[in-house]
Amino acid sequence: MQSGLLLLAAAAATLGLAGCSGGASAPAEKKTEFSIGWSIYAGWMPWPYAQQAGIVKKWEDKYHLKIKIVQVNDYVESINQYTAGKLDGVTLANMDALTIPAAGGKDTTAVILGDYSNGNDGVLLKGATNLSAIKGRSVNLVELSVSHYLLARALEKGGMTMTDVKTVNTADADIVGAFASPDVTAAVAWNPQLSVMRAQPGVTQVFSSADIPGEILDLLVVDSATLKANPDLGKALAGIWYDTVQLMMKQDASGKAARAAMAKLAGAAPETFDSQLKTTFLYTDPKAAVAAAQSPALVTTMTRVRDFSFAKGLFKGATSADAVGMAFPGGKTLGDAQHVTLRFDDSYMKLAADGKL
Structure with a gap:
């Protein structure tokens, strides 16, 4: 969103x-x-x-x-x-x-x-199918936005904290291109960018706003x-x-x-x-x-x-x-x-x- x-x-x-x-x-x-x-x-x-x-x-x-x-x-x-x-x-x-x-x-x-948002915002990982794999990764997102909030809630539900990841501030206009880079393996985004990024090979959505309805x-x-x-x-x-x-x-x-x-x-x-x-x-x-x-x-x-x-x-x-x-x-x-x-x-x-x- x-x-x-x-x-x-x-x-x-x-x-x-x-x-x-x-x-x-x-x-x-x-x-x-x-x-x-x-x-x-x-x-x-x-x-x-x-x-x-x-x-x-x-x-x-x-x-x-x-x-x-x-x-x-x-x-x-x-x-x-x-x-x-x-x-x-x-x-x-x-x-x-x-x-x-x-x-x-x-x-x-x-x-x-x-x-x-009932799935319009999501956390994406490359080469993993479980949220726990995010630990230690750099996560591209729009800092101080609801993407940042969603990440904090995802980590909380997964028994982790914000100290378990490093955030990389990425504008919504740039995040699709950034995620296409092999070096970027985790991101949080909202639609329509989210659906484009999720369609990339080897990408799994491991958490979304549907997990925190309302x-x-x-x-x-x-x-x-x-x-x-x-x-x-x-x-x-x-x-x-x-x-x-x-x-x-x-x-x-x-x-x-x-x-x-x-x-x-x-x-x-x-x-x-x-x-x-x-x-x-x-x-x-x-x-x-x-x-x-x-x-x-x-x-x-x-x-x-x-x-x-x-x-x-x-x-x-x-x-x-x-x-x-x-x-x-x-x-x-x-x-x-x-x-x-x-x-x-x-x-x-x-x-x-x-x-x-």
Whole structure:
């Protein structure tokens, strides 16, 4: 899956924790025009398709809004634009929501739990079929990304630690070529690169995000103050999402056409896009998404993510992993309750589940 690059550390360092505020950010004005950023990844293709297919317009008209779905070619740049206030919302992974906008003091609310990686991220070895063979190897990956997190979890489950391997920072654009070298015998990557690398002779996938279901989450987040001032935006976004994903997962001609259109928007062949969807657990049912948001497992996951992020220095200036506060449905908080900058809000998904949008 798409995830943060090394640049996220620079973003967090630039913004720092000094900007964290207690509670929601400064009041935002009520407005009618909004921009939502996205980048190419199977789980986010419903957004541009919804605009193309007129689904966005349907919900714009219902709530008298204008919502521009904006493509940003570089994933980290899309998050940086959101953090800088150039976008009202953006698609991103849970770890990156925490380490870039939230750690930088931008009060951010996740309004849609879109999917989780269910095999889109994997650990690959050459000349071995068991994870234990990774010990002592150099592992190419995008450091400080969810690939790094996945490796840490794989090692933990295999009774090892990060000290048992050496990581080699490799950009996502370069990792396929690097892995083709005989000298590189271990790597962690996300799709579509993962599938290309896995197809090389003598390569075995020894661990994947399917082994830690629900931990690598893909979200749609919105600036908290903007959402508070404009709750209809949250309703419209929920309506757009569930209309679109329920259509795309139909096994009839309409569903096939929607997926083919998304594949084209992603620059992929329909069969390639469909294979990526098989390793992406989409929350097409709002009831399931609400249950996931309310589950204690989400708190457990975000505890792991924030502990990893803090250990890797992604909370610039922080003296503990508690520096960045997070809020969950039901009033549960994690970290500094006086400095909450990442919120998981199930209310809009619940409206969709209850048919009240």
